[in-house]
Amino acid sequence: GQNIDQPTEMTATEGAIVQINCTYQTSGFNGLFWYQQHAGEAPTFLSYNVLDGLEEKGRFSSFLSRSKGYSYLLLKELQMKDSASYLCAVPWGGGYQKVTFGTGTKLQVIP
Amino acid sequence: NAGVTQTPKFRVLKTGQSMTLLCAQDMNHEYMYWYRQDPGMGLRLIHYSVGEGTTAKGEVPDGYNVSRLKKQNFLLGLESAAPSQTSVYFCASSVQGAPSYGYTFGSGTRLTVV
Numbered sequence: 001g002q003n004i005d006q007p008t009e010m011t012a013t014e015g016a017i018v019q020i021n022c023t024y025q026t027s028g029f030n031g032l033f034w035y036q037q038h039a040g041e042a043p044t045f046l047s048y049n050v051l052d053g054l055e056e057k058g059r060f061s062s063f064l065s066r067s068k069g070y071s072y073l074l075l076k077e078l079q080m081k082d083s084a085s086y087l088c089a090v091p092w093g094g095g096y097q098k099v100t101f102g103t104g105t106k107l108q109v110i111p
Numbered sequence: 112n113a114g115v116t117q118t119p120k121f122r123v124l125k126t127g128q129s130m131t132l133l134c135a136q137d138m139n140h141e142y143m144y145w146y147r148q149d150p151g152m153g154l155r156l157i158h159y160s161v162g163e164g165t166t167a168k169g170e171v172p173d174g175y176n177v178s179r180l181k182k183q184n185f186l187l188g189l190e191s192a193a194p195s196q197t198s199v200y201f202c203a204s205s206v207q208g209a210p211s212y213g214y215t216f217g218s219g220t221r222l223t224v225v
Binding site for chain 2: 004030031033035041042043044045046048050087089091096097098099100101102103104
């Protein structure tokens with residue numbers, strides 16, 4: 001089976017940096033996804049990591065350590081619009097068709 | 112450039128009624144999915160399809176049926192609605208063999224069963 005663990009809530013200050021952690025257990029690793037979901041809206045894709053290391057996309061970066069079953073999403077220069085839930089997800093059962101999502105980390109950015 | 116469109120956006124059903132949720136995508140994606148999202152539970156996969164005419168069960172398929180008669184459409188049916196099916200339903204699609212693009216989600220259907 002697969003299990004994903006993320007903190008439930010976090011608060012950070014506008015302009016700061018925040019790191020959102022995700023630990024996972026899955027049989028047969030096929031990569032890890034991060035999604036952003038604003039309240040009342042659909043999730044939107046942020047990143048996909050399949051190799052160890054840090055991948056940067058503008059203000060957002062995602063890190064993966066396969067040996068530790070660990071990933072984090074790093075948000076720099078926080079803006080108020082970054083207040084959202086951040087979902088960690090991993091494929092299961094071979095391939096990418098079936099993806100299990102964590103319950104998400106609700107990030108509140110305060111002035 | 113619509114992406115993934117879900118209809119209806121809101122619906123209230125009585126226990127035992129049936130309904131069909133419609134999902135349409137205009138991106139020529141091979142893969143389509145139905146998820147439900149409940150507080151504290153995260154997104155859970157109901158059914159998915161890897162191409163026209165094919166469907167498969169996900170994590171929580173009981174009480175739901177699906178059909179993919181055309182590549183662009185993926186229908187989710189509730190045969191006899193139960194209060195436990197009160198949820199937000201999301202349809203999504205993705206490119207075959209290209210996980211680095213992720214899923215594209217529809218805006219969701221908020222279903223209440225009373």
